Amino acid sequence: MGPHLLLNITSIGPAMGVVPEVTDSGFKIRSADGTVWEWWQGNPALESGNRILPMPIPPIKQGPNIYIDSETIALLTGLHMDVDRTSQRIQFSTPNLGSDAPGEREITLDGWHTFTMAKTRPKAVSSGDQQTSRRLPMSVPASHDRLDISLGIGYVQDLDWGIHLGASGKIWSGDTNMTALITHGDNGARLHNSHLRWLDRESGRGIEAGDLYSESWGLVRGVRYTWSANGRWPYIGAYAKTNATSNPEALVVYRDKVGLGPNLVVQGEMGTDESIYTSLSWGKDPFQVFAFRRHLPSDLGCAEGAYATWLLTPEVSLFYGYTSSVSADGAEGSFKTIGIRVPFIGKSSLAIEKTEHTQNGASSKSKSIGLTMPVANTANLYIRYQENEIAFASAKVLGLESTGNNLMTCLSIFASPRVHLDYQISRFSQDGRASEQQQLITSYRLSDHTSLQTISGFPNIADRNLLRLRLEHQFGDGICLLLDYGRLSPYQSAADVRGKRGFMVMLRRTWPTWVPARGGEVSGIVLDQLGQPLEGIAVRLANYTTLTDAKGHYSFRCVPSGRYPLSIASESIPADYKVDSSTVDLDIARDSRITHDFSIVPLGCILGRVYLDRNENGKYDVGEGISGIAVCANEIVTSSRKDGSFAFNNLEPGRYGLRIAAEALPARYVVVDDSTISVDLKPRESITGIEFALANRDKRVIIAPVEWRTEEQ
Structure with a gap:
């Protein structure tokens, strides 16, 4: 419902320590703690032995891909989840309520649409927006934090009801996420998947409550408190174990993570x-x-394992994994994988894998090879062949051995930005019995x-037993409708729902709420050198910008913690002013x-003639002006105009020495008085009457006698 999003666990699972596997009737998932969960079509929950993990919305098996709601993924991986619907962003991080310590695991997904992860495209900028962007944009820190609250009501035809409550955003500058599912059916009213998280990274504290994940016990219900300590985020929690015994048992735990050097991290609970x-x-x-x-305590067993990857080249990688466990009844089990x-x-790429799983004397082995190949620019081809061998504990006595293989081919076609097709064909063979299944997902x-x-099935797409439809429509005012038709998946576990078909409808509404924000404050006054306030001057604090009021005052409130450069936006200052100070951090x-405070210096000018x-x-007399003569005011140089006039504009107040640049003076001229003229320029002052007289350089004329000769001579 509201915050529930379907994610491709096949794609993101390996990065989270989760291994999914498609089966004939559904799929299996090995969670981060080594538990193998199984799901089959029509089952509303994941099951592992006598343990049940309800799912708020049904998963989807799409070819080799498995789509599961984000909250179930968070529980399977033991990771915390943050959902930002405004920027379409999902972030998973390790369950210590923070990701600042060395070695923290963090996965971030950007952009989504129904059932398919996709990068959100940037919004096109119109010509009007481009014109606006050339002007100075004003932006200040948000005075209120936003918290989105959602309420969803769902009904599964002839089975049960579900109400989902959710919230995500910020409260008192702390990241906040809340979810709870209340169901009503044959088992009465039940509370599922309830979780509340609040984390304030600045103050270094946070709290979680509801259904949590324990490194030792997996799913538990309770509360825990975390704090920041020298870059670490330890926590202490009080739990009620509900998955190990029929009666809840109180438990207090302490968890910490320590980085031992740049590459080694040790964690414990x-x-x-x-x-x-x-x-x-x-x-x-x-x-x-x-x-x-x-x-675990002596009567409940233990487990251990190791995983390793070796990146030989950017394209070639090896991986190996091993886990072993002893259950409460003494049964031993193990899992090995290498690929x-x-x-x-x-x-294209090729993946080869071999796995072996033993439990209670029974064993299963599999060897698989998978090929992933892009076809042109609009399609992807995936082919996977797997051989299976299963031996039960009494196989040698009763001959209970089973062998088989399956070949799966999936072709994904992106026909257009609005249409996506997945065609899957699977052939199964077990103990000589063969079957085939074709499926089309659009x-x-x-x-x-x-x-x-x-x-739907394929080529018989109208086969009612295989047909499933899902329609989602976003109304205005934060209202969303989700309508499913096909095999029913109730909110609560039911005795028998296989084969039942009908409708499931969900209606969700999201309301944005606003909570006063917390943060620092920066303020001041912008004055000229005479102490007069300046209005309309833009002041920048990093990416924030505001304007001074009639009294020259500016302020930034509710500024998030951090290091910020503070400066005057030079493009907002009149041409005859200059900032009398630089940027400060x-x-x-x-x-x-x-x-x-900032001081804006009014500038002056010096005018004269050559x-x-x-x-x-x-x-000076009319017509005596000379152009192109270089004049210096300290280190500033200008040249005279056609009428001999020159000007130094927008000068800061101070003492200036004016002179003719003799080194650039044409050779035919000489300065009548080559001394430097000193002036003291005040704010907003214009100094005039500066004149430099030139004279023609004297030229000597030499007359030499000439001897004339005639032809007669």
């Missing part, structure tokens, strides 16, 4: 029931290693607000109250 979990992760290109050990991924033809983007997905905390004193009367 200890409980008052003597449960201990330790893990070690080491990574240095091209190797990555992770190992763990889980020790390699190599480039094949063009941009996603349509009917409009910017409506999407439709169909799942400010360290701002939540309780900071910083005052910084002339050729032809009549030697010591003053």
